[in-house]
Amino acid sequence: MNQTFYLRPKFGVVWLLLFFLSAFSLSAQDRRVTGTITSADNSALAGATLLVKGTTTGTVSDGDGNFAINVNGNNAILVVSATGFSTQEIPVGEQATVNVQMQDSESALSEVVVTGYTTETRRQTTSAVATVRTKDLAVVPTGNVEQQLQGRVSGLTVITNGQPGTASLVRIRGFGSFGGNQPLFVVDGVPTQNINFLSPDDIENTTVMKDASSASIYGARAASGVIVITTKRGPKTPQKLKVSYDALFGWTDPGQGQEILSPQETADWTWTAIRNTAAANGVPVVYKNDQYGTGNTPVLPDFINVGGQGGLSASQVNLAEESRKYNVNPDNGPVYQVVRANKEGTDWYGAITRTAPVMRHNLGFSGATESARYYLGLSLQDQAGILLYNDFRRHTFRANTEFDLGKRVRFGENLQFTYRQVLGQGGGNDGAGVPSDENSILGAFRMNPIIPVYDEYGGYAGTAAKGFNNSRNPVAERDGLKDNKGYGVSGFGNVYVEVDLLQDLTFKTSLGGNYGNFTGRNYNRRSYENSENNGAFGYGEFSGNSFSWVVTNTLQYKKKFGIHGLELLLGQEALKDGGFRSINASGLDPFSQDPNYITLSNVSSRVVTSFNQTPWTYSSYFGRAHYSLLDKYYITGLIRRDGSSRFGPDTRYGVFPGISAAWRVSGESFMDGVSWIEDLKLRAGWGQMGNDQVSPTNQFSAFASSLGSAAYAINGSNSGVSEGFYQGQVGNPNAQWEVSTTSNVGLEFLLLNGKFDFVIDLWKKETDKLLFAVPLAQVLGGFAQAPAQNVASMLNQGIDLQIINKGRLGGNSRYEATLTGSWLHNEITKVADNIPYFDAAGGGRLAGNLVRNQVGQSISSFFGYQVLGYFKDAAEVASAPEQEGAGPGRFRFADLNSLDDDGNLTGKPDGVIDAADRTFIGSPVPKFTGGLNLKVVMGMFDVETYLYTSVGNKIFNMSKWYTDFYPSFTGAAIGARVKDSWTPDNLDAETPIFETASNFSTNTQPNSWYVEDGSFLRMQNINIGYNLVNILPGRVKVSRARVYVGANNIFTITKYKGLDPAVGGAADTNFGIDVGNYPVTRSVIVGLGLTF
């Protein structure tokens, strides 16, 4: 076996597994020990876990606190643990009966805080850090670790959507910058921008470093906070192989779409629009519609499209004859469809969605010998989205091992290999931008329900039928994705060597890296069923790879001298990241559309492009000192110097200091009498962190060649162009880091033997020299990318609060409640000299921009006209300020401002509504986010529920533009809200008058009517678990066996009228706009956890 292993290392993993698996079938002579577990008040304690130390033998106490366990020999030690109690180790000796009284835990203080290059306990901590117990989160069926953190850590905002595998907006303590506010993730010491590869079950510990006094150790990249993730590893002391298996199965229900008018109602309301318009124009009513006829009442046709003719009754159509003309293949001649009206109405949302299954399996192997420790993890997540052909799949293999090479040297590695596949995802920035996309979900609310999904003979039906405007059959659109494939394979991790140079002095060197490779192909079907069709069948392939590495050397010294404690850390780091190459090719119209036939070799009009991203490098030095006196007074200082290739030679070095101190008031003698205070700590910190998120080429002025931007048919050819050049970028060699200065004051209480755990932090973060690409005046050209300059500034401040309360509800019931809350105030304090604002979001369907980032406002604030209401009548129109297109039932905008002769805003109304009257109409930044986690353990049962809330954020509900106005694509679906539209008898209506006019006063301008309160409270999760160890056959050596059922997203309380109030976006300067958000919907799960 040694031979085999040695000679064929690629099978090593398999052999290793077999070896370990065979190990745990070996067992010696056992004897039985029984006993009872009680709590401090002598009541029976159910569900306590007992483990024979150094083995995998374990059990759980039953409802009366009784247990029975097999031990071997007389040296066995029982490890007894239970939530809320200190873990005890009981030597069994020769006893046959062991009774254990558990003591309430005070573990909160000894909790380990991993701060990247080092670790400390909560008792010592002088800065604002939060740890997350990952096992609480594993019940969330998402495979994304970042989504699981939503609401769990005060100060951490996560805005996400319902797509499996999506990226989310993850922000620690607000938005310090205009871009690149994603926190730095550090996984086992390796920094990364993205943790979408991690399997939740592999994670041991997550620490969120919120404030500069701790995060400054990461210097130039720490301004958005640092999330340090440590994956599981083998136990420190020898222990036989322990195998754990966790599985989760779930089903997500798509729920209901938006309410759409039925076909008959749609026709009736079309007539209403015609009537209202004629009245507004003062002309006689003329009813005419391609489908509904010309009568005084609209008539639903039987056929909406027979060879291009609509509005036909059954008697006008000879199906036998028409079937012979039917053709939906454009290659075979003109398309000729026969489409029957669906008078019942098509549920388009239902047609593009499905009940989506999810499953997750994780197999973990851990153990240790005298000289080696290991954890191996295998995981699979397979999750379908509620949209057709939207799927996520991830396989991971993780191996974390550490070996002692003699007494002073340890060698180890943490490695993960990942296969990851996301199909059919929408939205920019890896799915985060889906809310602002015109995607299939929006398509479902735009398709007139009289259109069936399929035509009479099996082809797709659609807006090729006259008069329904231009939405595309979303079912066809989704079906078109079915052959698309793509996946990424990556390797991530590090190898390290640790040397104890002296007893208290440790040197560690680590080499980390990340290699990623992706490939995929997609097909673009040639459509025929829509009014606007794809003219050709398209095929594309892409692939690429990225590579980064980091090398870190640290020297660490930890020593206690009597009442003094000293910890010193010195380090050096170098890294190279961002190098990325890809190739992308596409072509048209292969001879056959069989996916097995098509390659790039058999398509025409081939276009090949490739991309070569400039990498960036860093060279850094850092140090940290921690001093404690009498275990009461603590002070920590840290400093880092970074050099970065992103900046020019004169500005590329930055120094980032941090200092913090803490006073354990409860350690003072005057507190001795106050027995109900277990711990009281006051701490304060200050520090500076950097943000470097500029293009790695920001310092260079550069010209580019571009087919799209600068090629030209200079020779007069109809098919060939000559290469042209243009300035693609203006450089700024003087750009440097943004600097965020953070101050933080915190108070920590531990009361009544740990029954209450209370942490509050007041913080303020001022970002200065904020990098902003000051727009270039267009007289200098309209194409060149403007360079980032250090001109802007931003203020974030807030309060983070965490309260934990735990206790007993009686005999064998216990509870634990964790409440987190974060208040956030975000404000832009400067954009640039003489530049008070910049606009971000294109309105798409509305005139101008929806979003303005301006001094005194939060980031991504919505900008438009303030709606005062609807004009009541002609008299009000006449007396109101002059407004283009004003009329009864239309929006009346507020006259707030005007321009003086020099073109400056006066702040005074001028009797005319124009662009100067636009104002701030809402901010998507939540003022408060929080979570409440409640856990109750009753005997063998446990129940856990989790509620999340986001308060004070606004949403720009752009989807109403499509559904609530007749002229926004005339003939498309009409939303049910128009039933409460304005009439002279319904002045206080939900929507304006229903009419065909499209002008300044109707549907063309961004205004406050679209802006809705996005606050919500969601019960995100409830789980009921049962520990079934004792009912399993006695021969099975199982130390943990738990089954649970649960539900997610059980209910959402919100006033928001769109599909879902969780509306993020692809960029921080432009989010909270809901065009077609992918909703987070209800799911049920069942799960199983085993350890043996």
Place this chain on the structure above:
Amino acid sequence: MKNSFNHITKAFTALSVVLILILVVSACKKDFLEVPANGSLTEEVLSSKKGLDGLLVGCYSILTGRAASFYTGMGNWVHGSILGGEANKGTNAGDQTVVNPVERYETLPNNGLVGDKWRITYEGVARCNTLLRLVGSTTDGTVTAEDKVRLIAEARFLRGLYYFELKRLWNNVPYVDETMTAEEAVKVSNNVDVYPKIEADLQHAFDNLPETQSALGRANKWAAGALLAKVYLYEKKFAEAKTLFTDVINNGKTSSGEKYDLMARYADNFNAEFDNNKESVFAAQAAVNTGDIGNSNNENVLNFPYNTGSDGPAGCCGFFQPSFDLVNSFRTDANGLPLLDGSYNNPANAVKSDQGLLSSDPFTADAGNLDPRLDHSVGRRSIPYLDWIDHPGNNWIRDQAYAGPYSPKKFVYYKATSSTLTDGSSWTRGYTAQNQPIIRFADVLLMAAEAEIEAGSLEKAREYVNRVRARAADPGTWVKKGGSNAANYVIGMYNSPWTDQGVARTAVRLERKLELSGEGQRFFDLVRWGVAADVLNAYLQHDGTLLPTQLGGATFTAGKNEYYPIPQSQIDLQGPGVLKQNPGY
């Protein structure tokens, strides 16, 4: 087992220590933090002959608008034709609402399409300035003195053209050239007339450009001459214009050396198969299947009949629908002459349309006298739509009650060219290879006629106008349906001598409307003639009654709507002290 672990781990350790050492050493090297930009070029590299040639291609490329939006090309279908009342936005109320206020002369300073045109046109200026600067400073020996002359002349031609575009649209524009630093450029106010600078650029181009060019897309001497003469006309420098137009008409030739002349068939000017013909003085070159639709005629991509299925072209998006007023003005009298008294909109003269009818309703087309150019310019019910089917009326119209019964025709591709001269790589086939004319010879003749009239030589003007009409009057070139003329085409020459300057002016101006409809000229003509308010308010009154939702109640304000507002974002950026808003906004 344990042994092997130790072997492996020791090997690993040794290996990783070596690796780490290598990395540490390389990281400590001074140039570790020097990472050059990938995939880009520096000014130095582009100062070679090939580099400068490529930069010049970049200057030309702006002529296509680069698909930056639908409003950035040189065809000016919105800025020239729709604002000139030749067409309305078309389609339906909700699509591209950015055009809605513009066509109603309610444009606000933050309007997106106005900003798009400003941005792209100044990009053209900036590229020319960069090229001129680099030609001036190049030390590359491969760039000969001859090369420099040609590069400078072509760049100045283009810069003159872009500034002319800016001048026509905004009137008050800042003039930035290659001698200014960026800091100086952003402080240039828009309070100085730029016509002298445009003249200087174009005169330089006229004096220095060759008569023929090996690449057909390049401007030659005569393109510069024609454009300069056009600028003179806008400046009312009629004598200079007349002299130069005469030179162009007598001696001008295309870049391929062919003498300027009218094509025998009017319609051939609007077919990609005949791009760069002898009538093309200067055009934006379009090409398809090049890998990017920015190289095609992308500004007209929306301007096709709607939802045609496979019976018609593109299928999208129903924009740019010719106006009733335009169609009616093709009415001719018994002599085949247009109704110079403007009575074409009278109910008795108006062209019969199928407005209000479904395609299934019976319809007989207008039987009155019509100028045959109507059916080369406008798609209307029952008339063959190029080589597609007969226009079916309402079925190809997206929202007839909103936008009327007509479809655009000049920039629509033929069925015969649909797989070769259109681009299949995008969401529509409507990206075509058809060049966008900027100046064609018929335009030159009619501008020359204007100059002659102002100089008092009315008969020369009549000769030019008749030359244009004669081409249109060839029955062999008319639209045929079932072997005979598709409508009652009657067109004649102005046979009586012109004696009244005013009548002659009216005749030439109406001839421009008929000959050049849909080509982005009309609004600029109306403004320079000083008649925009009268003509356009009459148009709004007429078409606004027929299309109340789109145009009802709109008015053109004299003294304001002749020019667009300066984009508010640019005023905010450069300061109201630098860029002053145009009057009335």
